[in-house]
Amino acid sequence: MAVTRKRRLHWAGGLTAVMTATVLSAITLPAHAAPEGQISGADGAGSVSGSYIVTLKGGTKAPSQAGKALAIEYGARISHTYSTALNGYAVKADEGQAKRLAADSRVASVSRDATVAVEHRQADPPWGLDRVDQQDLPLDSGYTWPESAGQGVTAYVIDTGVRITHKDFGGRASHGWDFVDNDATAQDGQGHGTHVAGTIAGTTYGVAKQAKVVAVRVLDDNGAGTLSQVIAGIDWVTKNARKPAVANMSLGGLADPQLDSAVRNSIASGVTYTVAAGNDGLPASLYSPARVKEAITVGASDKKDARADFSNWGARLDLFAPGVDVTSASNASDTGRATFSGTSMASPHAAGAAALYLADHAWATPADVSKALVERATSGKMSNAGLGSPNKLLQVNNP
Structure with a gap:
């Protein structure tokens, strides 16, 4: 996800026309919402609000620093990390955060947590x-x-x-x-x-x-x-x-x-x-x-x-x-x-x-x-x- 940083620019009248056009173009571009992916699992009886199970693609290992940073990047908090039965983790997040996480190319799936019982x-x-x-x-x-x-x-x-x-x-x-x-x-x-x-x-x-x-x-x-x-x-x-x-x-x-x-x-x-x-x-x-x-x-x-x-x-x-x-x-x-x-x-x-x-x-x-x-x-x-x-x-x- 692109991060916009504001900084004070000082330029002289000698800046090229190309530079000027680039800056103006960046200023006038409309803002775009971050992409959102799909969340699987029913939102209803048995679902656990604010809890999701995330699996990662093979190139990113969940226990690794990069794997953990991926969840944090989208504001999710890891509650359990899976490294054997699954490559992924359980996270606490709101629905918007979970959808944005699901859209990341490194993520295989995001599904809603649910209750189970004997x-x-x-x-x-x-x-x-x-x-x-x-x-x-x-x-x-x-x-x-x-x-x-x-x-x-x-x-x-x-x-x-x-x-x-x-x-x-x-x-x-x-x-x-x-x-x-x-x-x-x-x-x-x-x-x-x-x-x-x-x-x-x-x-x-x-x-x-x-x-x-x-x-x-x-x-x-x-x-x-x-x-x-x-x-x-x-x-x-x-x-x-x-x-x-x-x-x-x-x-x-x-x-x-x-x-x-x-x-x-x-x-x-x-x-x-x-x-x-x-x-x-x-x-x-x-x-x-x-x-x-x-x-x-x-x-x-x-x-x-x-x-x-x-x-x-x-x-x-x-x-x-x-x-x-x-x-x-x-x-x-x-x-x-x-x-x-x-x-x-x-x-x-x-x-x-x-x-x-x-x-x-x-x-x-x-x-x-x-x-x-x-x-x-x-x-x-x-x-x-x-x-x-x-x-x-x-x-x-x-x-």
């Missing part, structure tokens, strides 16, 4: 977990999840309460508020909420095995409640959510604008919502909160990748997830388990997937999370998805 695998998991970590059948009797495992994310279970002492939660579950008895102990006397919470974040049964669970009880021991109770629960989550956060609503009823507005406003506050599509085999657009566009609406699939015959369907769905014969934690004891079916079981699979995403993208908006889950979902696997339904099956490990 992955955990669970043998013989519940079939729902087994299904959502692979694109194709048959099931492989395993569930693989990222190292983050939902850590740092809080999942709010707006339901019948949660047996927070269940061993599968490993001490990560707590009470939020009980809007049935109006107290601070959201204990589950029905079992639905504990099962849902187990699918979201249980150590054995859960998608996001390190996420925290907060119980918000809005349904009684018969699994019934009122719109006012449900809206109160949503309001509490909106006021008290520790973000990043996801809220799951495995409940619903006929379309109600107030319930829709409450969910929509809570999402606008930064809480991602996953909601059950409903179990009447009808268009989800007839039900609340399933019809809320900003929420992630989930239909139920079975072990053969068919829409469950009870699952609601239609364009309002975002995707499907396992919802038939799903085994998870039970409220009967601290080690109990139960097997349920319903879109109530499908939605928490998506809530767990949202928690996994938020653990690695803490500043993602609910719209970002919804987009990521839909884009990562496996396409074209569902049979009998229903008129207008997206043929999308939840997948937690698609890049």
